[in-house]
Amino acid sequence: MTTILKKPSTFYEVFTRKPDADKINTHYCPGCGHGKLHKLIAEAIEDLGIQDRVIIINPVGCSVFLYYYFDTGHIQVAHGRAPAVATGIKRVHPHSIVISYQGDGDLAAIGGNEILHAANRGEHITVFFVNNAIYGMTGGQMAPTTLPGMKTTTTPRGRDIHNEGYPLRMAELIATLDAPVYVERVALTDAKNMAKARKAVRKAIQIQVEGKGFAFVEALSTCPTGWGMNPPDAEKWINEVMTKYFPLGVFKDISDKVEPVKFEKKILTAEDIKKAIGVNGSEVTQVKKYQRNTIAEKYKNPKIKIAGFGGQGILLLGLVLAQAGMLEEYHVSWLPSYGPEMRGGTANCHVNISESEIASPLVSIPTVLIVMNRPSLEKFEGTVKPGGVIFYDNSLIDIEPSRKDVEVVAVPATKIADDLGSTKVANMVMIGAYIGYTGILTKESIFDALDIMVKRKEFNELNRKAVEAGMEFVV
Amino acid sequence: MPKQLMKGNEAVVRGAILAGCRAFFGYPITPASEIAEAASLLMPEVGGVFIQAESEVAAINMLFGAASGGVRAMTASSSPGISLMQEGVSYAAGAELPMVIVDIMRGGPGLGNIAPEQGDYYQVVKGGGHGNYKVIVLAPNSVQEMCDLTYLAFDLAEKYRTPVYVLADGFIGQMVEPVEFPEPKLPQIDKTWCVDGTAETRHNLITSIYLAPEELEQHNLKLKKKYERIKREEVRYEAYKVDDAEVILIGYGIVSRILKSVVDTMREDGYKIGLLRPITLFPFPEEKIRDLAKTAQIFFVVELSTGQMVDDVKLALNGMREVKFYGRCGGMVPSAEEIIEQVKSVFEETEKEIEHQR
Amino acid sequence: MQITLQKAFIKINKEQCKGCTLCIETCPVDVLKISDKFNSRGYHYAEYTGDGCTGCGVCFYACPEPGAITVYKRGAIVDEEILKSFN
Numbered sequence: 001m002t003t004i005l006k007k008p009s010t011f012y013e014v015f016t017r018k019p020d021a022d023k024i025n026t027h028y029c030p031g032c033g034h035g036k037l038h039k040l041i042a043e044a045i046e047d048l049g050i051q052d053r054v055i056i057i058n059p060v061g062c063s064v065f066l067y068y069y070f071d072t073g074h075i076q077v078a079h080g081r082a083p084a085v086a087t088g089i090k091r092v093h094p095h096s097i098v099i100s101y102q103g104d105g106d107l108a109a110i111g112g113n114e115i116l117h118a119a120n121r122g123e124h125i126t127v128f129f130v131n132n133a134i135y136g137m138t139g140g141q142m143a144p145t146t147l148p149g150m151k152t153t154t155t156p157r158g159r160d161i162h163n164e165g166y167p168l169r170m171a172e173l174i175a176t177l178d179a180p181v182y183v184e185r186v187a188l189t190d191a192k193n194m195a196k197a198r199k200a201v202r203k204a205i206q207i208q209v210e211g212k213g214f215a216f217v218e219a220l221s222t223c224p225t226g227w228g229m230n231p232p233d234a235e236k237w238i239n240e241v242m243t244k245y246f247p248l249g250v251f252k253d254i255s256d257k258v259e260p261v262k263f264e265k266k267i268l269t270a271e272d273i274k275k276a277i278g279v280n281g282s283e284v285t286q287v288k289k290y291q292r293n294t295i296a297e298k299y300k301n302p303k304i305k306i307a308g309f310g311g312q313g314i315l316l317l318g319l320v321l322a323q324a325g326m327l328e329e330y331h332v333s334w335l336p337s338y339g340p341e342m343r344g345g346t347a348n349c350h351v352n353i354s355e356s357e358i359a360s361p362l363v364s365i366p367t368v369l370i371v372m373n374r375p376s377l378e379k380f381e382g383t384v385k386p387g388g389v390i391f392y393d394n395s396l397i398d399i400e401p402s403r404k405d406v407e408v409v410a411v412p413a414t415k416i417a418d419d420l421g422s423t424k425v426a427n428m429v430m431i432g433a434y435i436g437y438t439g440i441l442t443k444e445s446i447f448d449a450l451d452i453m454v455k456r457k458e459f460n461e462l463n464r465k466a467v468e469a470g471m472e473f474v475v
Numbered sequence: 476m477p478k479q480l481m482k483g484n485e486a487v488v489r490g491a492i493l494a495g496c497r498a499f500f501g502y503p504i505t506p507a508s509e510i511a512e513a514a515s516l517l518m519p520e521v522g523g524v525f526i527q528a529e530s531e532v533a534a535i536n537m538l539f540g541a542a543s544g545g546v547r548a549m550t551a552s553s554s555p556g557i558s559l560m561q562e563g564v565s566y567a568a569g570a571e572l573p574m575v576i577v578d579i580m581r582g583g584p585g586l587g588n589i590a591p592e593q594g595d596y597y598q599v600v601k602g603g604g605h606g607n608y609k610v611i612v613l614a615p616n617s618v619q620e621m622c623d624l625t626y627l628a629f630d631l632a633e634k635y636r637t638p639v640y641v642l643a644d645g646f647i648g649q650m651v652e653p654v655e656f657p658e659p660k661l662p663q664i665d666k667t668w669c670v671d672g673t674a675e676t677r678h679n680l681i682t683s684i685y686l687a688p689e690e691l692e693q694h695n696l697k698l699k700k701k702y703e704r705i706k707r708e709e710v711r712y713e714a715y716k717v718d719d720a721e722v723i724l725i726g727y728g729i730v731s732r733i734l735k736s737v738v739d740t741m742r743e744d745g746y747k748i749g750l751l752r753p754i755t756l757f758p759f760p761e762e763k764i765r766d767l768a769k770t771a772q773i774f775f776v777v778e779l780s781t782g783q784m785v786d787d788v789k790l791a792l793n794g795m796r797e798v799k800f801y802g803r804c805g806g807m808v809p810s811a812e813e814i815i816e817q818v819k820s821v822f823e824e825t826e827k828e829i830e831h832q833r
Numbered sequence: 834m835q836i837t838l839q840k841a842f843i844k845i846n847k848e849q850c851k852g853c854t855l856c857i858e859t860c861p862v863d864v865l866k867i868s869d870k871f872n873s874r875g876y877h878y879a880e881y882t883g884d885g886c887t888g889c890g891v892c893f894y895a896c897p898e899p900g901a902i903t904v905y906k907r908g909a910i911v912d913e914e915i916l917k918s919f920n
Contacts, residue, residue, distance in 0.1 A: 003838075003909035005893040007900035017680070019687050022874070024849055025898060030876070031853030035897025042899070052674040057540075058682070067680050069899065073670035075543045076682035078566050081536035084528070088540020089670070091524040092498050092548070096672020114536070117529035191859055191891040198894065224853075231853040266522025270659040276520040277489050279479065279656040319651065323480050326653050332480070334651035359735035361650055364810030452480075 010042035010051055011069050018068045027065060031231025033188040033221025034063050037130060040194075040201040041099065042070065047202070048209060053097045055089055057082040061103035062137045063130065080111025083118035086125045094263035097208055098125045105135050108144040108168045115174070119214055122179030124261065126204045127216045129170060132223040133242065140226040144168045147245055152226075167245060171218040175251035181213040183252040187220040187243060189235040196248070203255070211260035220246055290328045290445050298387060299438035301355055303363045305380055307337075307348035308372030308393075313427035316453065317370070318349035320431060323449035324441045325353035333361035346375060353440065368438075370430055372413065377401060391434055393426065409437055409474065416469050425466035432470020443467065478653035483621040483643065484509035484551075486654050487577055488517055490622035491549055494629040495660040496575070497523035498548035500537035502530055502556060505589040506645040507579040510551035524548075531556040535563030535576075542572040543681040545669030547629050547662060551577035553645075554595050555586070557603070564638050565604025568698070569683030571668075573632035575625065576610075577641045579648040580779075582806045590806020591645030593728060596783035599640050600756045607695050609702040611639040611709065612756040614727040618652035624754070626657050631709065633665070635701055642756060644779060646729040646808070711754035712763055716742060720749030722821065723767050725788055726777045727753050729808070734777060736811040737818065746822060756784065761791035768796045773825065775799045775818055779808065834913045841888025842905040843881050844915075849901035852876035856892035856902060865892060 015023045028035050045051055054072040058064055060079035067074035073096070077085045086100040100118075107115050107129050118125065134152055135141040141154040145167045149158040159167075175183040182204060186197035197219060204215035220242050222234035229237060268276065304321065308314045318334050325332040330353045337348040350363035367388040371377040374397045377390075384390055386405040394400075395415035401408050413429040435441045446467055450460050481489075487510050488499070499514035501507075511527065518525040524541070528534035534550050541548035552560060557578045567574055580595045582588040597603075600612050611631050613624040621643060628639040666675045685691035713731075716738055717723060724734045731752040741748045751767060753760050764774070774796055776785040785800045792798060801817045803809045843865070845856075850872060856879050857865045864885040872878045888906035896902045905911060 003906040004911070005890045005902075005904040005906075007903070011899045019690070024900070025851070025874075028897060030851035030897075031855055032897055035899070036894065039894065039897070039899060052677055053672045055670050055672055064684065067682065071677065073672060073677055074680045074682070075540065075670060076570070076680070076684055077539065078536065078562055081532070081539070081563070084533040084536035085540035085543070087526065087533075088498070088500065088537035088542075088548070089544045090540075091526065091537075092541045092544045092546040093671045096544075096670075098672075113529055114533050117533065121526075191861070191895070194891070194894040231855050232858040235855065235858075268521055268661075270661065273492065273521055273659040274656075277492050277517045279489055279493070319480075322651060326478065326480055332653060334480075335646065336649050358652075358732075359739055360733040360811055361646075361652070362729075362733060362808065362810065364812060 008039065008042035008046045010045040010071060012071045015068045018065070026069065028062065029225040031222060031224045031234060032062070033132060033219065033223070034130060036188045036194070037128060037197070037201070037219050037221065038069060040198050041128065043198075044202045044205050045072070048205060050097050050209060053095060055096050055098050057086045057098065057100040059102045059106045061106050063101055063103060064137070066101060080106050080109070081114055082106065082111065083114040083123070083125070083127065087118050087121070087123050090123060090125050094124065097205065099205070100125055100127045102127065102129055103136070104129070104131045104133065104143040104145045108170050115170070119174045119180050119216065120177050122181075122213045124208055124211065124213055126208045127214075128201070128204070129216065129218040130221045131170070131218055131246065132221045132226065133167070134223050134226040136223045136226045145246070147242065169246060171216065171251050174216050179214055180216055180252055181207050181258055182215040182255050184250045185218040185220065185246060185248050187238050187248055188222070189220070189238050193239070193248070207255050211262065212255055212258045213261070218246075220248075288327070288448070290442060292328055293439040293442055295439045299440055302353055302368045302438070302440060303366050304351040304353070304368040304370065305348060305363045305366035305383070306351065306370045307346065307376035307380055310345045310347045312347070312372050313424065314347040314372065315349050317427040317431060318351045319453050320446060320449045321351050321353065321441065323453050324445040327445045327448055328441060330354060331356065331358050333358045335361045346373070348376065368434070370434060372396065372426065372430065374399060389438065391430060391437070393430065409433065411470065411473060413470065416473065417466055420462065420466055420469060422462060425462055428463045428466035429470035429473070432467040433474045436471030437474040443471065478655045480651055481618060481654050482509060482649065482651050483618045484579065484648045485513045486618050486622040487551065487625045487641065488513040489656060490625035491575065491629070492517060492521055492523070493657055493659045494547060494626040495662040496547040496549050496629060497521065497662050498538075498541040498546055499523070499525050499550065500528050500534045500541070500548070501550050501552065502528050502534050504553045504556045506581055506591075506648055507551050507553040507556070507577065509648070510577060510579070531559035532562065535560040538574050539563055539567055539570075539572060542567065542574040543669060544671050545664040545666065547573075547633070549575040549577065551579065553579045553581045554583050554592075557595060557598060561598070561604040564610065565606050565608060566683050567638045568604070568608035568610060569606060570681050571636040572638070572681065573629075573636050574638045575628045575632055575641065576638060577625065578643070580642065580644045582804070588806055589645070591729065591779060591808065592804055592806060593644055593730070593779040594783070594804065595642065596756065596778070596780060599642050608698060609705070609757055611635065611637060611705060612642050613639065614642050614754060614756050615647055616728050616731045616752065617647070618650055619654050621647060622654050622656060635705055636668070637701070642728070644728050706758040709755060710758045710760050710762070712760040713752040713754060714763065715750040715752070717749030717751060717767055717771070719747050720771050721747045722773045722775055722818065723771045724748065724750045724775050724777065724818070725753070725784075726750070727756060727784065730777050730779060733809065733811050733814065737814045740811060741815060741818065748818065759787045759791065761787070764788060764791040765795070768792055771796065773797050773799060773821060775801070775821060777809065777814060778802045780804050835910050836913055836916065838905055838907055838909045838911060838916070841886045841907050843886045843892060844903045844905070845879050845881060846901050847872045847878040847880070848874070849898050850876060850878035851898065852878055853897065854879065855895040855897070859891050859895040861889060861891060862887055
């Protein structure tokens with residue numbers, strides 16, 4: 001049993017961070033409820049023996065200077081964002097005890113989104129919400145909790161529900177969510193209410209210490225200056241008027257039902273990390289050396305554009321070429337259709353396979369055009385470099401390219417694929433036709449590339465057959 | 476380490492984790508969403524945190540919280556999302572928090588479109604938020620650099636205790652190229668300034684408020700000093716075939732790749748042309764530009780915008796040399812051929828002028 | 834020398850009092866009053882009438898200032914010097 005009630009040791013003995021000459025007293029006006037809540041929090045921290053672990057999120061509002069008073073870790077944050085910052089710090093340091101302290105403008109107006117979502121995620125933080133129905137720091141403007149009819153500097157005729165709407169009952173709102181563990185509204189007024197508030201503050205912090213989850217205490221608090229009342233009258237006004245709109249009590253408490261969460265830290269070695277994120281390419285058969293084909297000069301260093309309908313596997317076609325090119329130790333790049341080109345379900349991509357470093361990955365004048373539908377042929381035929389090659393799927397494209405200064409290779413890719421059992425492998429037939437005709441890449445590297453790129457390996461048997469069928473077709 | 480083929484946006488997350496990043500907070504937005512997706516998959520695997528925030532405003536503030544804890548942490552977004560994050564960036568610069576922000580730029584203003592653009596230069600390089608602050612801005616032009624510059628960004632962020640941007644466009648984010656990954660760094664926490672819920676850091680305070688005007692002025696001057704040091708020590712650029720160049724092309728990100736093709740092609744035709752690619756947009760390679768002005772007559776800036784970085788080139792030259800500009804925007808990307816045409820006309824103009832002077 | 838208090842006391846640090854009167858208002862035994870003197874910051878501060886405190890602690894929680902009020906309950910062990918300062 002405590003026999004002496006004195007300034008809790010959680011408070012700094014001298015408030016050295018306070019810039020003015022007075023380092024002993026708070027900056028609050030006489031009778032302000034903030035000081036009463038500070039004392040309850042400080043006392044609870046001391047009694048729970050958690051001072052070293054506490055990080056207090058300092059909001060914007062009259063309580064912006066919590067760091068003057070509490071001898072704990074502090075983060076001072078932007079208006080309304082305390083629950084988001086609290087989330088960030090608590091998630092990276094789960095052993096810390098994070099206390100978010102916010103006023104009504106901060107929490108219920110500008111930070112409405114942040115508090116709802118932090119509560120809804122069930123963040124393991126403790127939130128103290130000081131509701132004094134007014135913007136104290138900025139000189140008494142309307143708060144989201146200002147009562148109907150109440151005069152403030154921005155509701156000079158009284159809060160009009162038709163213009164400003166109704167006061168927000170945050171405790172009730174938060175209590176409707178599934179995740180919060182404990183939600184209570186208290187009043188920082190007379191002895192009876194202070195006893196309840198003291199209990200609520202302890203419980204809200206205790207819940208976090210036990211790893212149980214999100215706790216929220218709304219405290220009705222006086223602003224004698226903002227309300228133009230003397231402190232005792234201000235407390236009476238809370239008891240008699242404010243509690244009518246903001247009833248006191250516990251709105252939710254599942255603290256004896258929730259299982260505490262144990263936070264465990266994962267310690268990884270450098271090797272573990274590489275493995276976990278799939279780098280170092282242990283699965284990539286990099287050590288293998290590929291014997292490149294002898295390639296005619298005109299087919300070397302191709303700039304390839306591949307185009308067709310979405311769903312024809314156009315992007316994969318390009319990726320397999322790029323992957324195989326890399327295996328054969330070429331410089332490669334792949335760029336998907338993107339932006340204004342991506343309309344009407346068409347897809348295209350740009351692939352470079354080069355003996356030297358690739359400058360621009362964009363292929364505006366392709367030396368190889370692979371097209372699998374008519375709109376793509378019509379759109380890109382004209383861009384092919386003189387002397388280049390056009391591969392087109394003549395089982396789907398009912399016109400012939402008109403260019404006479406390029407090589408044209410018609411491949412009934414979809415038909416061949418269909419005969420093999422799936423039209424889906426038409427893209428693989430095209431790969432076969434392209435590498436078979438130009439010799440740019442070997443079957444071996446393409447097969448290995450398929451093993452790397454295709455997630456469902458059972459498809460690769462058919463894919464390989466389709467590549468071979470394409471190669472046979474152009475021989 | 477052998478190379479792996481990978482998308483730029485995915486290389487960013489791996490580069491970050493290898494740099495010791497263990498927290499990602501983001502809100503999905505095209506064309507940056509793959510970064511959040513990869514982070515959601517990989518962060519838990521390395522004991523890290525991933526949260527899909529309720530908004531970009533919340534994301535940057537979660538990052539503010541994690542960064543306050545001395546943990547390497549990041550977010551990624553695209554242009555309109557970055558606009559929303561500016562509040563948090565200003566606070567982080569003021570509170571001197573290290574953090575990494577990846578911006579995969581898209582078309583604007585407003586909802587614009589999801590196509591690649593470089594219209595965020597002003598909002599990222601010139602601040603964007605309120606107050607006197609700067610951020611380090613790194614501009615990758617390949618998938619390898621998406622990894623490497625993200626990796627570097629964490630070191631710079633910590634060294635200078637400042638937010639660092641990786642500023643890329645949709646193309647660099649979506650592109651697939653081979654990447655060689657760096658060695659992993661194990662996370663470490665500098666307890667001298669952070670708050671991590673231990674006795675050692677109990678007296679630390681993360682704040683951007685300095686109520687007394689005298690103090691705030693001192694704080695601003697301290698920041699300015701830091702930015703001056705960054706300007707002296709962290710300028711990075713790539714100069715390509717500039718030695719005898721009469722015309723210097725300047726571009727960053729995907730544009731620099733196209734410009735390299737332009738240089739190669741025009742050099743084959745005998746044009747004396749080179750490329751300067753700023754890798755750091757802040758600090759901007761102004762001295763190098765002035766240095767090049769000793770030999771080059773014309774500076775030709777190409778951007779995927781109506782002209783933003785070009786201002787910094789002009790400021791660097793301060794009237795010493797003529798600065799030409801060619802820009803495409805809205806997601807339109809100039810081909811090398813299109814740029815060559817523009818540059819050739821500049822050469823022709825110059826020749827005419829020389830003849831005229833004779 | 835340490836002594837055990839036989840009756841409760843309240844000590845008000847007048848320099849830390851802002852004269853809000855909440856302690857006076859809430860005291861169940863009415864042993865606090867506002868001083869007609871000012872403290873150095875110009876507030877009429879609260880003071881203990883000197884007798885009758887039950888050590889209930891209600892004023893301690895009513896006071897918004899961290900260190901303005903200290904309550905010594907019956908049975909508290911205190912330094913003799915502190916006791917002297919009460920009188």
